[in-house]
Amino acid sequence: MHILPTLAVIPPYVFSELERRKVAARAAGHSFLDLGIGSPDQPTPAPILEALRQAALDSPTNAYPPFRGSARLLKAATDFMSMRFGVELSPATETVVLAGSKEGIAEMLSALCGPGDVVLAPSLSYPVYVRAPLMHGAEVHMVPMDPARRWQLDLASIPADVLKRARVLIANYPNNPTGAVTTLADMAALVEFARAHNLVLMHDLAYSELTFDGHVAPSVFQVPGGRDVAVEFHSCSKTFNMAGMRVGFVVGRSDALDALLAYRSNVGYGVSMPIQHAAAYALDNVRALTVPIIAEYQTRRDALYEALQQGGWHATAPHAAMYAWLPLPDGVEPWDAVERLLVDAQVMMTPGLAFGAAGARYFRLSLVAPAADLRAAALRLVQVLGAVPAGAR
Ligand SMILES: Cc1ncc(COP(=O)(O)O)c(C=O)c1O
Structure with missing residues (x-):
């Protein structure tokens, strides 16, 4: 069978x-704790499920949902941006509801980039940052991140000939997989770079609320000039343990959002109305709903890092997201x-x-x-892997 050549050459999905390997291990009789994929294990808060139940009874499920999103969720999204970041955005032109930020990111990259673009x-x-462009015949240039620079993007390293063909710059803070956070000054540098090189800055803020130790994650729109260059992707998946409902939203540059809508209107319809209602309820009540979720992740992070410390691994706990990013001991192959x-x-x-060769x-x-x-699990892990490399994060 013939398949899309770009799909055929895409590297295997790790x-x-x-x-x-999980299936093989289970078949061989091994049991294990699955800390591989970042899929929430805690339940969706009961009031959100109640909002979903009510909406399933009340909202019209016979008709297609509006392309941009329901008026209620578009308003809840812009109210959230105002309450959380002090940023005023238009629900009518600067907001689009997404069936999860992963799909939204893929749709926007597909709408903006093709052969010859970087x-x-x-x-x-x-x-998805890499695979969506590759499927559409665009090139991807990986911008270095390293612990010595607090995992921030090394923009100065991008060669001039690559930059000439670049259309989009992607950033993600709080970061998956490192848990790194960013500052308004770092954001300002990204905005200035995007402006200077005529790039759409796509900021993925999927972990905006999962921060610890007093850290508050910034939005790119808190930086002067941010709204001229950027779009920002938000997700209900991790914030509210709603990954299975598939809902999020994107805000920012109306021209980029129009491109995403033009693309999506040719391939899909967006998100079912009851789920949009549940997401609106969640965003309207974000503070109350997220307190226990954040506290639980912080307790888990502390337990894991204390056990690593006890085992002789002096790793630094991240201030955000839901991951531990740890160095492999020297000589151990992935x-x-x-x-x-x-x-x-x-x-x-x-x-x-x-997440890439890096x-x-x-x-x-x-x-x-x-x-x-x-x-x-952490205590077993240090026993099996032995000593962590000296000085590594
Ligand atoms: C950085 C990042 N962006 C986006 C997503 C996808 O989120 P969604 O469930 O909204 O598609 C994830 C999920 O793990 C993520 O880690």
């Missing part, structure tokens, strides 16, 4: 290989580590190369199990 993506990327942790430590992790000497654990289980 998460599919992990899935294959996407500037972080060297540690959530996979796929060997996956296998040894799975079989000997009964822990499934994600090798850092799932992640090859790291691995990621998701905080998707109760604190006691994470503590026990």
